Amino acid sequence: MARFLNTSATNYFLEELIKNAKERLVLISPFLKLNDRIKELLIDKDRLKIDVRIVYGKSELQPEEIRWLNELAYVRTSFRKNLHAKCYMNEELCIISSLNLYEFSQVNNNEMGVLIERGSDAELYKDAYEEAQRIIRISEEVRISLERVNNDAEKDEDGSEEEKTTKLTSSKLGQRYKLKAAEFLDKMVELGYLELNSGKHQLTKKGVDVGGELKVSPKFGAYFLWPEDITL
Template sequence: MAKYLNSMGTSYMFEGIITKATRHVVLISPYLSINKRLKELISEGIRNGVRFYIMYGMQELKKSEKDWLLSKPQITLNYSEDVNAKCYLNEKHCLLSSMSLHKYAEAHLTEMSFFLSKTEDPASYQAVVKDVARLFRNAEKQNIQVFSIDFPPVLHPEQQVEDIPASHDILRSMHVDKDGLAGGGKVHTAMLAARHRTTVKQLMKFFRLAGLTQEAEGQVSLTEKGLAVGGEQRSGQQGDYFLWPEDLDIELLVEEVE
């Protein structure tokens, strides 16, 4: 269940979101200022192999701070004038807070927050993740890179691509609805590919190697194994497409292929 935090607890847990992350950190704040302490935390995370997704909603970011953020390939920076949320999360925890990042670490400010654990309250955590993903997909197109929060970079380097599909319109054209979800806890191949930083073509090739799909006379279909892991095959206006469980264990499939 959610845990209430006062000002001191908010600051402590916020730093933990960054220092305890192993894959990614998402920072959403309407106001953004990169002071010395926040820069130290982000730099430490980058050294530990963490990728940062940052969104702000008020154009008060100093040019020097923006240039520093954009100089880091491990940071994706987005602007959206509609953002008023203050939300900070990694792959295990989430902090919903009154604390904005324009005056972070100023001790005199009174803050109130709620802290969520993916393990202890998975439903609430996943609800936040879906809203965060939607925020980024709907962010200003000149800044946006479509992504999904909960991806591990487990595909081989030669299977990965640097650029995630560039817009929500691309995903929608591949039968992804406005929420990026197909319903029932399943996602389209395009969203799963974006989640794992690869292309649909490469992911389908991997599924064939893993025995989830098969091809005959130019037609791709699910195997019994593909059905067993929760795959579905459907037909749409642009042809057949596949749905997959959003928590499909790609890491285990990689091990099986190897």
């Protein structure tokens, strides 16, 4: 039977829902802003190879946070405009609540929610799950939208155009070698094209020399581009 949740209960069961996910985790929230606790939980799910889907309508992440998020191999993020639903679920529990993901653990706010247990409310859980899957299907997956980038032709000082080159993101190029995005970045560190500084990837001189670029998208934050003919 569905259970009513007040503010503190919503925060408690949301954390338990994330921690206890064994097969899948779906987080649907209009606003995406990750505090340290959420980051810890997502890192743990990624380490355990749990399939995590995050759907949001507006991101307040900083570029370095988006880069960090994109490097989690089992966490996929999707954007959906006009998103107002707030739904969090694993394979056994579902919370439908007024709580935005960025408000997690902010107990000053007054929130209400409903906890649905698959074991005792199978039909209700199924309805919520199917609607969550529909929202995921109609959302734009962030990594897909960044997979391929064609550089615009640039002009030299004499006005002549340089030859157009095609570059791919780390995620797309990694697919060619059957590597997850995080594994591909580890390989680039091993080859000396990237280095880790305080846990963040940075281009090295060697990486720049082979054509690597750091780009910042207003919508998606920072990411790396590489020549599509680069060899590992």
